Amino acid sequence: MERRDDRERDEVLAVEDLSVGFVQDETRTVLARVSLSIGRGETLGLVGESGCGKSTLGRAVMRLLPANATMDGRIRLLGADVLSMDERAMRRLRGGAVAMIFQNPMSALNPVLTIGRQITEALETHTGLRGRAATARAVELLHMVGISRPADRAHEYPHQLSGGMRQRAMIAMAISCDPKLLIADEPTTALDVTVQAQILDLLASLQEKLSMAMLFISHDMSAVASVADRIAVMYAGRIVEEGAAAPLLRDPAHPYTSGLLNSVPHVDGARRTRLQAIPGSVSAGSADAAGCSFRPRCGFAIARCAVETPPLADIGAGRAARCWLASADWRPAAAARSMAT
Amino acid sequence: MTAAAVMQAAASGDTAPLLSVNGMTVEFGSGRKTFRAVDGVSFELMRGETLGVIGESGCGKTTLGRAVLQLLRPSAGQVLFRGRDLARLGGAELRGMRHHMQMIFQDPRSSLDPRWTVGDTLREPLAVHGIASGATADRIVDEMLEAVGLTAAARKRYPHEFSGGQLQRVAIARALVARPELVVCDEPTASLDVSVQAQVVNLLSELQERFGLTYIFISHDLAIVRHLAHRVMVMYFGRVAEILPSEDLARAARHPYTRTLLSAVRDPATTVKRRPQPAEATAAEAPQLPILRPQGCYYEPRCTHAEPRCGSATPPLETMEGRHSVACHRWRELAREAAA
Numbered sequence: 111m112e113r114r115d116d117r118e119r120d121e122v123l124a125v126e127d128l129s130v131g132f133v134q135d136e137t138r139t140v141l142a143r144v145s146l147s148i149g150r151g152e153t154l155g156l157v158g159e160s161g162c163g164k165s166t167l168g169r170a171v172m173r174l175l176p177a178n179a180t181m182d183g184r185i186r187l188l189g190a191d192v193l194s195m196d197e198r199a200m201r202r203l204r205g206g207a208v209a210m211i212f213q214n215p216m217s218a219l220n221p222v223l224t225i226g227r228q229i230t231e232a233l234e235t236h237t238g239l240r241g242r243a244a245t246a247r248a249v250e251l252l253h254m255v256g257i258s259r260p261a262d263r264a265h266e267y268p269h270q271l272s273g274g275m276r277q278r279a280m281i282a283m284a285i286s287c288d289p290k291l292l293i294a295d296e297p298t299t300a301l302d303v304t305v306q307a308q309i310l311d312l313l314a315s316l317q318e319k320l321s322m323a324m325l326f327i328s329h330d331m332s333a334v335a336s337v338a339d340r341i342a343v344m345y346a347g348r349i350v351e352e353g354a355a356a357p358l359l360r361d362p363a364h365p366y367t368s369g370l371l372n373s374v375p376h377v378d379g380a381r382r383t384r385l386q387a388i389p390g391s392v393s394a395g396s397a398d399a400a401g402c403s404f405r406p407r408c409g410f411a412i413a414r415c416a417v418e419t420p421p422l423a424d425i426g427a428g429r430a431a432r433c434w435l436a437s438a439d440w441r442p443a444a445a446a447r448s449m450a451t
Numbered sequence: 452m453t454a455a456a457v458m459q460a461a462a463s464g465d466t467a468p469l470l471s472v473n474g475m476t477v478e479f480g481s482g483r484k485t486f487r488a489v490d491g492v493s494f495e496l497m498r499g500e501t502l503g504v505i506g507e508s509g510c511g512k513t514t515l516g517r518a519v520l521q522l523l524r525p526s527a528g529q530v531l532f533r534g535r536d537l538a539r540l541g542g543a544e545l546r547g548m549r550h551h552m553q554m555i556f557q558d559p560r561s562s563l564d565p566r567w568t569v570g571d572t573l574r575e576p577l578a579v580h581g582i583a584s585g586a587t588a589d590r591i592v593d594e595m596l597e598a599v600g601l602t603a604a605a606r607k608r609y610p611h612e613f614s615g616g617q618l619q620r621v622a623i624a625r626a627l628v629a630r631p632e633l634v635v636c637d638e639p640t641a642s643l644d645v646s647v648q649a650q651v652v653n654l655l656s657e658l659q660e661r662f663g664l665t666y667i668f669i670s671h672d673l674a675i676v677r678h679l680a681h682r683v684m685v686m687y688f689g690r691v692a693e694i695l696p697s698e699d700l701a702r703a704a705r706h707p708y709t710r711t712l713l714s715a716v717r718d719p720a721t722t723v724k725r726r727p728q729p730a731e732a733t734a735a736e737a738p739q740l741p742i743l744r745p746q747g748c749y750y751e752p753r754c755t756h757a758e759p760r761c762g763s764a765t766p767p768l769e770t771m772e773g774r775h776s777v778a779c780h781r782w783r784e785l786a787r788e789a790a791a
Contacts, residue, residue, distance in 0.1 A: 410687045
């Protein structure tokens with residue numbers, strides 16, 4: 111019991127059995143009973159391909175889903191129940207204790223306000239800072255995210271900045287009110303590779319400095335690998351594998367995770383060989399359909415996979431996988447090798 | 452053609468290159484506002500070879516691909532293809548060459564006409580170039596659909612009925628149906644999901660073998676370029692920084708920019724969480740592309756190896772050895788340092 115209390119105190123975000131559907135003619139389930147938690151200062155990497163529901167999850171936590179979305183389950187954010195919170199309390203939370211950054215800073219920043227003004231606006235809303243004190247804090251924040259000549263840059267408009275600088279400005283805005291949780295939705299996807307590395311470094315250093323937790327959402331395994339303590343892999347609205355980052359990436363337990371990692375060429379690997387592509391594509395069905403949604407693309411599928419949805423089962427060493435075959439000693443990579451011989 | 456055969460053909464010198472680009476420059480705007488997107492680029496491409504073109508956004512790689520195909524006309528330089536200088540050909544003559552050279556774009560949803568069936572889209576090049584019509588055209592279309600992994604049933608369907616990966620297969624079929632020799636692939640996998648990217652990369656390799664295609668493969672993804680290409684050309688602000696055989700990339704690349712690109716590639720299986728670094732250390736800003744070109748090496752402001760001369764004199768593209776050329780004043784010293 112005592113351990114449970116400890117855990118709850120240290121928990122920044124706890125999502126329990128969250129289901130999200132979008133109503134249009136009929137209800138389409140895009141998240142099916144997703145559970146995850148993030149501790150203080152921890153980074154959870156949420157990986158998956160387009161349409162798997164990872165952004166929907168990030169937005170659900172902030173209650174930023176469109177009006178036709180239905181939500182069921184529980185989201186506990188810093189001890190508060192998000193789904194029953196009134197809109198005023200929710201607005202206090204957004205941009206305050208919980209902040210979000212997006213893939214495209216140009217669509218998240220206001221094009222007709224200077225970046226300095228956009229930061230002071232957040233400070234005025236969530237902290238007592240006004241006037242010169244707010245401006246000074248904005249300049250300090252721009253310096254913190256690695257923008258040179260921050261006092262001058264505070265007077266510039268988003269279009270005057272490069273893509274990487276815009277992303278830094280958005281991060282400055284996000285951290286302006288000392289968030290306990292930062293939701294980063296594909297923050298490096300639109301950037302060049304050398305700039306990506308800079309932004310990932312920046313996020314890592316800010317996280318330590320501010321001891322903030324992070325939900326890092328991306329389709330890019332290598333970006334996730336460089337920031338996450340734990341990783342959750344999503345496929346068609348469900349988490350299919352979860353565990354500490356390094357073991358999961360080195361030794362994936364779910365055939366989908368394994369397939370994703372195998373399908374990218376390595377910069378020091380063999381050239382002009384066949385890549386191990388995952389056959390087919392994600393089916394458009396509802397996330398709560400019976401059976402394993404990865405089954406049509408899976409090389410290991412058995413009869414049971416078509417009729418029963420596997421649970422996200424403990425496979426030891428703090429890891430979990432949603433696969434009937436996964437166990438402490440079954441791994442798709444080894445199974446594929448023994449099938450080949 | 453296998454990699455070995457390409458290299459053999461190149462080494463023996465008895466095969467003329469399929470494509471030879473000499474000092475090609477592409478400028479936009481005019482007068483003092485002239486913007487040089489491609490700046491004196493030269494390279495040769497052997498039949499059956501894949502040249503990977505890599506660089507960050509704005510480096511001119513897409514402009515280069517379009518200018519080779521004369522979708523944009525170069526401001527200066529030669530583009531020798533099948534013995535003709537494409538840069539000097541006019542409308543009708545150029546149209547006559549079009550079916551020998553085709554392009555695959557990044558986003559098939561915007562490069563295919565949504566109101567045309569796949570069959571209409573694939574029959575059009577056959578009709579325009581007078582290759583086939585009627586039942587013969589239908590047979591060629593069906594064969595091409597089968598070659599890209601689709602069925603003949605796809606012929607009657609519209610673009611919106613396909614997934615992104617399938618639609619890129621349609622776009623590839625459209626490019627190949629008139630049996631071109633040269634295909635410029637501009638980020639053909641960038642808009643696709645990771646699990647589908649590998650399918651398209653594999654397909655492009657298969658089709659190259661099957662139809663003896665020559666590719667210019669443009670991408671920002673170094674790992675994919677290295678995997679698919681025989682040679683890699685690294686571009687920075689419109690100029691060639693380095694061009695070298697893919698198998699030498701990780702070991703022998705000498706240009707500081709190429710090394711930076713290589714160090715930015717992270718392999719998920721071996722990447723560990725980054726240690727926080729002081730914010731100042733990450734603050735290096737990528738310079739904006741200047742309208743008025745400064746003297747010297749464009750990479751100099753970001754280069755950790757720069758010397759005074761780098762800011763004043765433009766480094767020429769020098770041959771290091773064999774098929775490896777680099778545009779860096781300090782490549783000899785850097786090579787010695789790397790060897791030590």
